[in-house]
Amino acid sequence: MKEYQTIEEVSGPLVFVEIDEPVGYDEIVEIETSAGETLRGQVLESSEEFVAIQVFEGTTGIDREASVRFLGETLKMPVTEDLLGRVLDGSGQPIDGGPEIVPDERQDIVGAAINPFAREYPEEFIQAGVSAIDGMNTLVRGQKLPIFSGSGLPHNDLALQIARQATVPEEDEGSGEDDGDGSEFAVIFGAMGITAEESNEFLADFERTGALERSVVFANLADDPAVERTITPRLALTTAEYLAFEKGYHVLVILTDMTNYCEALREIGAAREEVPGRRGYPGYMYTDLAQLYERAGRIKGREGSVTQIPILTMPGDDDTHPIPDLTGYITEGQIMMDRNLNSQGIAPPINVLPSLSRLMDDGIGEGLTREDHGDVSDQLYAAYAEGEDLRDLVNIVGREALSERDNLYLDLADRFESEFVQQGYDTNRDVGETLDIGWELLSTLPRTELNRVDEEHIETYYREDVDTGVAGESENESEGSADADEAAAD
């Protein structure tokens, strides 16, 4: 292994080295500083005389005397089932004081693309126990469904709730109800640039619920090197793929915060003086993100699955910002957190209108969830959207100026938020309960309004006993606030 002391330039996270023997693109590099510290990096560009290296830990401490070794291979993740229960840093080194990890295999962290012909279409319903998700934006095994959030919103609480509650109903039969351990998922948690406090919140919850035993934690925290964030999710996903496709686990991967990951990409792009794309992010960010998100899925003939819940905070709550925008173009939907709902005390503050689960259709219905599921969801969407629209108008003309029909929709929109979406982070609703709440709301409308629901389902589920109009309103308001109090007390 050739060693060079020929660093020509250090610039931001990049080091340029003169070489005289060819080096492979993407190859791993070790740099030893004069202070004796070893840093790791990766070849970003390779020509006969020069290479550009991106240093994961940052270039602090590197000078022209530092020595550079090319390891002759691309970055590998040592994988083994023994990783379950372990806490690693953002480069995959154990930080939990546990025993040394003896790898079963070392796998390239830039995973090869799954051949679309070899994929199995994801369609197994995952019950998250959260109505806004199960009822309206159903998650299935092997899906990539991000949470689009904003700074200061309770996305972590939601992610943890899903990690705790997620089950696949049919396979759950026999296991005791409410044993606090409903999930049969192995959880891979990839943290990128989050605060130590947030990270502890996750770890504490994992420990409290016993989930840690079937989790692997990769933690790159806010004060860890930014460039390292570009490899953390790849280590996490390589581990996930190994556990899923070679060891048969159903793996739930939580990646947070993708915004910090993208910032790191931007930093590297700027250091390389690349032509920037929209808002300074690299033009290849779509491809780069796709290489992470597309690692979710199922494969024909293999037992396990990789389900991804990436979390991102939208800068300025703007969903047209390149980070959520490119993400939404790749992922199979999105769960949208809403600042207004949050300030109203709705927990989780999910706005279902801009939320979407693209794989919902094949995961629900007769034999999977319930035969009325799709219709209920469609009708609630249409009704809530109509009620939402009317709110603007009410502000101008007042309720009295609206027709009776309009008033019904306004009430429904309110109750939808305070009864259907609102549930708190400790309530686990099964999908039947969720749909029943949906019917309670829909039954406040005349039957003829339910044009998206099959007549048979109306026969079966429409509730004649539900109050409509003004009387119902006050009653529900108090119910709603009681729920909110309960959540606040948690």
Next chain:
Amino acid sequence: MSQATETETGTSEDGRIESVSGPVVVATDLGARMNDVVYVGDEGLMGEVIEIEGNRTTIQVYEETSNVAPGEPVENTGEPLSVDLGPGMLDSIYDGVQRPLDVLEDRMGAFLDRGVDAPGIDLEKHWAFTPTVEEGEDVGPGDVVGTVPETESIEHKVLVPPGHEGGTVESVAEGEFAVEDTVVELDSGETVSMYQEWPVREARPTVDKQTPTTPLVTGQRIQDGLFPLAKGGTAAIPGPFGSGKTVTQQSLAKFSDADIVVYIGCGERGNEMTEVIDDFPDLEDPNTGKPLMSRTCLIANTSNMPVAARESCVYTGITIAEFYRDMGYDVALMADSTSRWAEAMREISSRLEEMPGEEGYPAYLAARLSEFYERAGYFDALGDREGSISVVGAVSPPGGDFSEPVTQNTLRIVKTFWALDADLAERRHFPAINWNESYSLYRDQLDPWFEEEVASDWAAVRQWAIDTLDEEAELQEIVQLVGKDALPEDQQLTLEVARYLREAFLQQNALHDVDAYSPPEKTYLIMGAIKTYHDEAFAALDAGVPVEEITSIDAAPRLNRIGTTEEYEPFIEEIESDIEHQLGDKY
């Protein structure tokens, strides 16, 4: 992709890698021409020459370049990037350089490895060739010399290739042959087999282009009814994520009355292609009753597959489309999404350090887009035959903003614009095609067909629907300020009629077995039923019936159930007669 073989001319020379940066490799001493296919590095990764500067040749590599190092060899094939053409392309799924994904799965398992090449069509497989020419007949380029039953629905026509001189048939074979076997010999010394090769970046020759006058019937109400596409026409579907580009494209692939469908998943989701692979074999073409896959060729270069192959996949697709067009078929090509293709161009261009144009796209973006859409059309093909290629391109504008370069440059070319709207999608109004913004420049030239084939007042009823929707848009602005009840009764009634147009006519659930496909007759009858309601309701209003009484009749809401009703004709008749009675009883 074509198994490019080294030419014997000896012009090609092997070179060495000088530098590697992602998908872009620079080689020195490579005696290659522009767009030649080369094999890069020790693993022989497939690439294409995209720039030549003195002794330095720039190559875009169609596979991952991790661990490829300077100094490794580059081998030139001396041939441009080409596709293999012949029977066996239907019912197939390819990557962006026409490698069959099922063969790749066989060879390297579930994950796509590198350095594996495979011909686009099976060279071993034998096909039953039936000649249609006899010895002594004169044939020229484009003439049919025989047929092969390619799939259940498609008879493959074996043509004299475009480059041939032609001549008198000296001998003709009949029976089972592999695609490369000679089936016809000409006195010119030329031979014809079932196999052709064609460089993807070059349009296959035709005689002429005609003005299209037949619709590509899509089975989608808003499209056939309001914004129709012609066979041989071009259309764009721009929209933000989640607005319905893919579902719309898939509906077109399933239900449109094309003979052949080429469906290109360009830089999009893996599972979406899997869905097509899973669903299509079990679905029937509603026009012929044959399995859908037997008329379909899929090209899947998903977002995580190499970016350079994303650039080439649209060319691979359109060349295959042209081949079936040459046989006289009506081909529909869907590209989801052309934005990913444009971005791949941008990515490669920026690695070449070319001068960026608008938003970093290369200056030749507009030219590439129009070259591509120009390959659509209703053609007089070689060999005295007509065939068409309709192209439908999805566009994915960043942030859903249509003012960006790919959308704008596309709109300058295409004649049908189906504008998807996030707001409609949010309220689950699907397809979320905005009827105020969309247009079709084919409408007038297609009306005669609809009037002849469906109903003589097709255009008139459509105009009534458009006017009603326009009026609604204006009234909605007032309603936003004063509320609906403040409007005069006739305007309230117009809003009610327009609501049925939106809910019963414009909305169409692609996920519902029955609703997903609406033949033009049904499309017309639904429009007509709503118009009946309109006419009867206004008659009642004129007779002094209060608007609340008119809108509360129970026959009207049933309009919304026509879409999902299979036996729609008696159902519509019943609704119309109930409307007449229920309203008639009121005055």
